[in-house]
Amino acid sequence: MKKQIFKLLVKLNKLVLPSYYKKDPMKLSSFQKAILGFRYWALTNSLE
Incomplete structure (x- = not known):
């Protein structure tokens, strides 16, 4: 669920x-x- 939110x-x-x-x-x-920094944070959380 968390990963899907970050991908969105x-x-x-x-x-x-x-x-x-x-x-x-x-x-x-x-x-x-x-x-x-925000874009980087969102991207790294979507990949985990």
Whole structure:
């Protein structure tokens, strides 16, 4: 059940949130880093 929720969250993230994979993480603003961290957290929980 938990894994399915996180997989749905990852799909939602792909549609709604911007992607920063080509940008240098050191040059991102704190808000952009928070979005990047949230996307990473959701992805790792969906894979477990």
